[in-house]
Amino acid sequence: xxxxxxxxxxxxxxxxxxxxxxxxxxxxxxxxxxxxxxxxxxxxxxxxxxxxxxxxxxxxxxxxxxxxxxxxxxxxxxxxxxxxxxxxxxxxxxxxxxxxxxxxxxxxxxxxxxxxxxxxxxxxxxxxxxxxxxxxxxxxxxxxxxxxxxxxxxxxxxxxxxxxxxxxxxxxxxxxxxxxxxxxxxxxxxxxxxxxxxxxxxxxxxxxxxxxxxxxxxxxxxxxxxxxxxxxxxxxxxxxxxxxxxxxxxxxxxxxxxxxxxxxxxxxxxxxxxxxxxxxxxxxxxxxxxxxxxxxxxxxxxxxxxxxxxxxxxxxxxxxxxxxxxxxxxxxxxxxxxxxxxxxxxxxxxxxxxxxxxxxxxxxxxxxxxxxxxxxxxxxxxxxxxxxxxxxxxxxxxxxxxxxxxxxxxxxxxxxxxxxxxxxxxxxxxxxxxxxxxxxxxxxxxxxxxxxxxxxxxxxxxxxxxxxxxxxxxxxxxxxxxxxxxxxxxxxxxxxxxxxxxxxxxxxxxxxxxxxxxxxxxxxxxxxxxxxxxxxxxxxxxxxxxxxxxxxxxxxxxxxxxxxxxxxxxxxxxxxxxxxxxxxxxxxxxxxxxxxxxxxxxxxxxxxxxxxxxxxxxxxxxxxxxxxxxxxxxxxxxxxxxxxxxxxxxxxxxxxxxxxxxxxxxxxxxxxxxxxxxxxxxxxxxxxxxxxxxxxxx
Numbered sequence: 001x002x003x004x005x006x007x008x009x010x011x012x013x014x015x016x017x018x019x020x021x022x023x024x025x026x027x028x029x030x031x032x033x034x035x036x037x038x039x040x041x042x043x044x045x046x047x048x049x050x051x052x053x054x055x056x057x058x059x060x061x062x063x064x065x066x067x068x069x070x071x072x073x074x075x076x077x078x079x080x081x082x083x084x085x086x087x088x089x090x091x092x093x094x095x096x097x098x099x100x101x102x103x104x105x106x107x108x109x110x111x112x113x114x115x116x117x118x119x120x121x122x123x124x125x126x127x128x129x130x131x132x133x134x135x136x137x138x139x140x141x142x143x144x145x146x147x148x149x150x151x152x153x154x155x156x157x158x159x160x161x162x163x164x165x166x167x168x169x170x171x172x173x174x175x176x177x178x179x180x181x182x183x184x185x186x187x188x189x190x191x192x193x194x195x196x197x198x199x200x201x202x203x204x205x206x207x208x209x210x211x212x213x214x215x216x217x218x219x220x221x222x223x224x225x226x227x228x229x230x231x232x233x234x235x236x237x238x239x240x241x242x243x244x245x246x247x248x249x250x251x252x253x254x255x256x257x258x259x260x261x262x263x264x265x266x267x268x269x270x271x272x273x274x275x276x277x278x279x280x281x282x283x284x285x286x287x288x289x290x291x292x293x294x295x296x297x298x299x300x301x302x303x304x305x306x307x308x309x310x311x312x313x314x315x316x317x318x319x320x321x322x323x324x325x326x327x328x329x330x331x332x333x334x335x336x337x338x339x340x341x342x343x344x345x346x347x348x349x350x351x352x353x354x355x356x357x358x359x360x361x362x363x364x365x366x367x368x369x370x371x372x373x374x375x376x377x378x379x380x381x382x383x384x385x386x387x388x389x390x391x392x393x394x395x396x397x398x399x400x401x402x403x404x405x406x407x408x409x410x411x412x413x414x415x416x417x418x419x420x421x422x423x424x425x426x427x428x429x430x431x432x433x434x435x436x437x438x439x440x441x442x443x444x445x446x447x448x449x450x451x452x453x454x455x456x457x458x459x460x461x462x463x464x465x466x467x468x469x470x471x472x473x474x475x476x477x478x479x480x481x482x483x484x485x486x487x488x489x490x491x492x493x494x495x496x497x498x499x500x501x502x503x504x505x506x507x508x509x510x511x512x513x514x515x516x517x518x519x520x521x522x523x524x525x526x527x528x529x530x531x532x533x534x535x536x537x538x539x540x541x542x543x544x545x546x547x548x549x550x551x552x553x554x555x556x557x558x559x560x561x562x563x564x565x566x567x568x569x570x571x572x573x574x575x576x577x578x579x580x581x582x583x584x585x586x587x588x589x590x591x592x593x594x595x596x597x598x599x600x601x602x603x604x605x606x607x608x609x610x611x612x613x614x615x616x617x618x619x620x621x622x623x624x625x626x627x628x629x630x631x632x633x634x635x636x637x638x639x640x641x642x643x644x645x646x647x648x649x650x651x652x653x654x655x656x657x658x659x660x661x662x663x664x665x666x667x668x669x670x671x672x673x674x675x676x677x678x679x680x681x682x683x684x685x686x687x688x689x690x691x692x693x694x695x696x697x698x
Contacts, residue, residue: 060198063217066244070253083135091152167288174206175291217244246487250279264625267590269317275469278478326544329453336402355388379518380526391451400426406467413479425456464586475505530630541574543595567591572599
């Protein structure tokens with residue numbers, strides 16, 4: 001009996017275990033069924049989207065950057081497509097070893113390595129950085145054949161900016177460069193962030209920077225199917241990028257090139273404005289630089305040469321260079337006196353050759369004749385004494401209040417960034433500018449030199465040209481504009497940019513006529529008579545000579561005894577024609593001495609171009625560069641005979657046009673596909689198609 005009970009107990013325990021095991025198994029299957037039901041039914045839509053996202057990658061399509069053209073349609077900035085060899089550091093274990101191995105396949109120079117290292121230092125985004133740009137077809141083929149050896153390295157067809165005329169107009173055009181980390185952070189926080197996906201370049205200076213929103217365009221995208229390993233398989237859908245708009249400048253690039261050639265190796269600036277609209281016709285800063293150097297990253301040698309040059313080629317002298325205006329200031333002083341009722345045109349002042357004030361002698365150049373001066377003769381013969389006495393009568397604050405509306409000492413509002421204010425002094429300015437009480441006080445003797453454009457006066461050529469345009473137009477004011485209009489490449493709409501008028505100055509026409517007639521006298525019987533001899537039009541002007549360094553009490557200036565960069569600057573302000581001014585110009589040639597000898601001849605040839613359609617002869621250009629010209633010599637040529645500089649010689653042959661570049665990139669994609677590299681094939685083909693699609697939209 002005992003044994004039978006033990007067997008029954010064992011059997012019940014076994015059955016209990018069996019039921020427990022069965023219940024456990026059923027529970028597991030139940031949980032599995034529940035989980036499957038949850039995933040397949042409840043989470044179906046969400047997981048389906050996830051799977052689709054894993055299968056499909058969205059690749060941005062960078063828009064074709066808009067063109068920049070001059071007022072006559074000459075292309076100043078365009079695009080080309082070229083191959084780049086790019087590395088993704090996050091996917092490369094030994095970067096140096098990989099670069100060394102690549103150098104056995106494709107030429108990689110030391111400067112390429114330095115530029116790559118600089119890009120690494122400047123950017124925290126290591127998705128893709130170029131080690132070589134502008135690859136040839138042969139180099140692409142060599143790399144593609146050995147692509148399997150280099151994970152994290154690929155060839156891409158990218159758009160590059162090109163400035164066909166090289167150095168011509170470089171300061172007004174600016175350039176584009178790779179987006180740095182600070183710029184990337186600003187973009188990421190802005191509303192334009194989606195439009196910059198895939199974009200690696202942005203405008204850095206000039207028109208490229210100021211009209212970035214118009215030139216950039218809108219980024220497109222394409223959906224690419226990928227394998228489980230993340231390799232691209234095929235293209236599913238694409239939404240083309242919208243190219244940037246065309247920016248039409250008010251600049252005449254032939255005139256710009258002519259003026260730049262007239263400067264030669266000299267330093268200086270010139271701004272020419274249409275008084276009727278505020279359109280800038282020429283915007284010259286010399287020396288210039290080649291903006292093509294910056295497109296794919298300037299090498300350290302070129303950067304050092306530009307940045308450390310004593311000529312400062314990167315300084316935009318027309319926008320940021322400030323100079324004493326010298327005697328070019330005298331017509332504005334005369335206008336201020338008339339407007340403030342301080343002097344009439346007939347008021348007579350005896351010019352004895354010097355003005356004594358507070359025991360200090362304010363002299364005149366030795367070549368001035370002196371004598372009894374009215375306002376007209378004082379301007380024509382550039383009498384210092386007349387304007388010394390005028391400044392003393394008016395005082396610094398009245399001078400400031402009368403001339404500030406002309407734009408002196410304030411930004412003109414031109415449509416490029418970086419403009420400086422210059423300096424039109426006042427007692428209020430001096431109190432703010434200095435800390436010590438004895439420095440804050442304005443002394444009466446400081447006012448005297450203001451009358452002849454010296455002392456604290458310091459303006460840009462842009463301000464002088466704008467003020468001249470305002471004066472000769474009778475007080476009508478415009479914000480100067482380098483851009484004439486924006487052309488929408490999709491709709492064809494044209495949006496006018498120039499002719500932005502601001503409230504005029506209340507000048508009396510009869511008083512304006514006094515100044516205009518006196519400035520005309522400068523060209524027929526005054527300091528620029530020889531320069532404008534034989535001109536078939538009437539113009540007005542005023543020469544100026546401005547000290548580059550101050551002189552001690554009773555010290556005489558001698559150009560032969562000072563170093564070249566310490567010599568006086570040559571200036572000229574002018575307008576033409578007298579009866580209906582269409583051009584107002586301000587020009588400076590640094591350290592060139594007398595305004596009539598170096599600056600006025602450039603203005604004469606500018607007027608000949610604009611009013612007569614003439615270009616000076618080669619011998620005349622040589623003489624003007626040397627500062628030995630007066631009236632033009634030789635036989636003038638037609639403006640169509642002016643040959644613009646050749647295009648960018650660094651362009652690879654395959655990139656002569658976007659279409660041919662895209663075709664070559666497609667061939668590279670085919671070669672990559674035949675080598676079994678589907679990812680590289682789709683990447684090359686996608687980049688190649690982008691410029692073609694965008695060109696078709698144009």
